[in-house]
Amino acid sequence: MQPDELILQLKQKNEIAFSKIYDMYSENIFGIINSIVNDAEVAEEVLQDVFIKVWDKSDTYSTEKGRFFTWLLNISRNSAIDKLRSKSFKNKKKNSDFDDFSFFIKDDKDLDSMSDGFGIRKFVDQLKPMCIKLIDLLFFKGYTQKEASETLEIPLGTVKSRNRACLNSLKETLE
Amino acid sequence: MTTKEYIESGLLELYVCGSLSTEEQARVAEDVTKDPELQKEVEAIEAALMKLSKATSPGLRSTIKNDISLKIKKRKSSTTPKVRVITSNYSYFGWAASILLLGGILWLLKLNQDLKEEIRVSSQELKNKETQIVDSNEKAERLENLLQEVAQPNTKKLNLPGNELNAPNAFVTAFYNEEREELILDTSQLPDPPEGMVYQAWSLTFEPLTPRSIGVLAQVSSIDNNLFKLQGIPNSEGFGITLEPDGGSDTPNLEQLYALGTI
Incomplete structure (x- = not known):
């Protein structure tokens, strides 16, 4: 469920609502940002910028444009990509053995069985490489359907249906 | 497109990921609000993606939230005007x-100034009154002296009738004390002398007619400009008053005789 009431209060610059929204989405956003910049320290900086933008620009969000989570995703991915292109970031050393989001998913043996991330590793390991690539581009990197189609050299319709199939299996696993 | 076809098209997944164009996003958003089944599906996709993204988080330090809160508080205080215009009734x-x-x-201050001015005017008036009183007293004293002399037993009262030609209706009253050689003249019934002219008093002896000046009245101190006390009067048989040019003359101009009387 989307926290419509909290979003309304956020738009009215209510700090308590902001705090609750932060609690609800910050880890997800942090995961997204980190999957792009691949540096926890830099990701923290970007995350701070993102939530300040959320505070400043909350009045630009409306349910008619889409999901609040999608709106957050767009701000986060754009901020992370901006950081990636910045001069200060280019001078930093990066992990070389990083391809996509799956690199950051922890093993179940490192997690509590009650943790949200439990079972994800197992699921991701079973995913076909094409699925991982599609989810990485579309969800984590914010590619459009067309951009993903060009990058992966598969038809537009296939991007849509394959992505659906990949995410559906995730959905079923998590239910 | 049925709801089932809509769900299976994969459009909703792209919608939640934000991979559609702005127009497509808005169109799907509208479709979803109209169909609870689509709504449910969208929320399921979102829940799965949230779990997946959360699983990629390296773990957020709890201090970050506090840092952001502080920054927001700073923004909030910097956007509210620092100088509050006080508009309460008290002000x-x-x-x-x-x-x-x-x-x-x-x-x-105005009142004070007015009062000071009033005091100044009043004290000036008082001074004038005092001067007047002194003058009046002086005048009364001189009149008393004069009266005492007039009342002397050997003081003779003389009538100097006005000259027919120059002042037929005028007359001068004189009081002559031969012993003291003093003469008091009351000229109140003479016309005022014209500009540049003065009355001169003469002592007269007859056979032969010998006039002697006993005073230019303008030069003698008087009381009320009409009563004159002349002293050092020689033996006289009569007195005359003539009009003479300013300063007086050595001999009387008989054509300008105004009053004449004998003892």
Whole structure:
């Protein structure tokens, strides 16, 4: 469920609502940002910028444009990509053995069985490489359907249906 | 497109990921609000993606939230105006009281000035009155002296009738004390002398007619400009008053004789 009431209060610059929204989405956003910049320290900086933008620009969000989570995703991915292109970031050393989001998913043996991330590793390991690539581009990197189609050299319709199939299996696993 | 076809098209997944164009996003958003089944599906996709993204988080330090809160508080305080314009009633009362007080002070200053001016005028008037009183006393004293002399037993009263030609209706009253050689003249019934001319008094002895000046009246101190006391009067048989040019003359101009009388 989307926290419509909290979003309304956020738009009215209510700090308590902001705090609750932060609690609800910050880890997800942090995961997204980190999957792009691949540096926890830099990701923290970007995350701070993102939530300040959320505070400043909350009045630009409306349910008619889409999901609040999608709106957050767009701000986060754009901020992370901006950081990636910045001069200060280019001078930093990066992990070389990083391809996509799956690199950051922890093993179940490192997690509590009650943790949200439990079972994800197992699921991701079973995913076909094409699925991982599609989810990485579309969800984590914010590619459009067309951009993903060009990058992966598969038809537009296939991007849509394959992505659906990949995410559906995730959905079923998590239910 | 049925709801089932809509769900299976994969459009909703792209919608939640934000991979559609702005127009497509808005269109799907509208479709979803109309169909609870689509709504449910969208929320399921979102829940799965949230779990997946959360699983990629390296773990957020709890201090970050506090840092952001501080930054937001700073923004909040910097966007609210620092100088608050005080518009409460109390401030209006304050201004009103100040203006009233100022007005009151100015009024008191004005009042003070007016009173000072009044005192100045009054004290000037008082001085004038004092001078008048002194003058009156002096005049009364001289009149008393004069009266005492007139009342002397050997003082003779003389009538100097006006000359037919020059002043037929005029007359001068004289009081002559031969012993003291003093003469008092009352010229109140003579016309005022014209500009540049003065009355001169003469002592007369007859056979032969010998006039001697006993005083230019303008040069003798008088009481009320009409009563003159002349001293050092020689033996006389009569007195005359003539009109002479300023300063007086050595011999009387008989054509300008105004009053004449014998003892």
